[in-house]
Amino acid sequence: MIERLADPAEARAWCAERRESGASVGFVPTMGALHIGHLSLVERAVAENDFACVSVFVNPLQFDDPSDLECYPRDFEGDARLLEGVGCAMVFTGTLEQFFPGELSADGALASARLVDPGPAAEGLEGACRSGHFGGVATIVERLFEVVEPERAYFGRKDYQQALVIADLARRRGGPRGIVCDIVRESSGLACSSRNALLTDGERERAVCLSRSLETVDAAWREGARDAALLGALLRENLERVGVEVEYAELRDPERWSAAAPLGELERAVALVAARVGGVRLIDNRVLGVGGDGRG
Numbered sequence: 001m002i003e004r005l006a007d008p009a010e011a012r013a014w015c016a017e018r019r020e021s022g023a024s025v026g027f028v029p030t031m032g033a034l035h036i037g038h039l040s041l042v043e044r045a046v047a048e049n050d051f052a053c054v055s056v057f058v059n060p061l062q063f064d065d066p067s068d069l070e071c072y073p074r075d076f077e078g079d080a081r082l083l084e085g086v087g088c089a090m091v092f093t094g095t096l097e098q099f100f101p102g103e104l105s106a107d108g109a110l111a112s113a114r115l116v117d118p119g120p121a122a123e124g125l126e127g128a129c130r131s132g133h134f135g136g137v138a139t140i141v142e143r144l145f146e147v148v149e150p151e152r153a154y155f156g157r158k159d160y161q162q163a164l165v166i167a168d169l170a171r172r173r174g175g176p177r178g179i180v181c182d183i184v185r186e187s188s189g190l191a192c193s194s195r196n197a198l199l200t201d202g203e204r205e206r207a208v209c210l211s212r213s214l215e216t217v218d219a220a221w222r223e224g225a226r227d228a229a230l231l232g233a234l235l236r237e238n239l240e241r242v243g244v245e246v247e248y249a250e251l252r253d254p255e256r257w258s259a260a261a262p263l264g265e266l267e268r269a270v271a272l273v274a275a276r277v278g279g280v281r282l283i284d285n286r287v288l289g290v291g292g293d294g295r296g
């Protein structure tokens, strides 16, 4: 039976007890509305640790758009049942006040000076489109790490830039070991995301253009295309043709993050896209030339 805890202080005690008895704790931080992508992370955490635990917290610090925060799907009980089915030992949630006791102002906000610096990987793309987003992510993830003190923490590669920000954070604080797992896709190629639940049937069909545009650029790469501008233009064209609202469609060097797209001939590349389909903002990415299974 999964342990359901509604207070991070209880979660901290639960994790400490396990660690003190010599057990390893694997951790998957989430914002809930769990799908098979999350569950694949949890399955791995279960397999590689004595205990796996999951946080479910829709973190207001990382939303720059109040209506996005409002609409974000929430179903704690449904999430707990799914987690129990894959062998997760504990799931916890909390309020912003419980995560930062005594630190919120009268209007319930956390002072901006208290936000954790997300570092250079936060520059450009998601960081440029979503003001303050990665500061909010780094702040809650640091707090979640303090609560759980896991041996290993698991993240999906769909949030490519987030995984870089969190890897930097884990390095700065000396742990946990961050494990970045492959993107899980629906049979259409659409990357699994909690936001997919907000798509209408028609939007879901159009949303497939994100993964298709990445496949097209991957095919061009395999045929020898290396020019950054040309590959970026190909990516964008394939999205715009379907009529989705492109926020970015760019390449980066996967071994050296840069705020701006690199210029000229590339030796390595990851293609990253963000687009609004109807009112729903989706992201996806692919490391070019790496594998035909949606890895990226």
Ligand code: PAF
Pocket (backbone or CB within 6 Å): 029, 030, 031, 057, 059, 062, 137, 140, 141, 159, 162
């Ligand atoms: O990827 C997410 O779901 C969130 O950004 C995270 C890492 C749980 C922090 O709120």
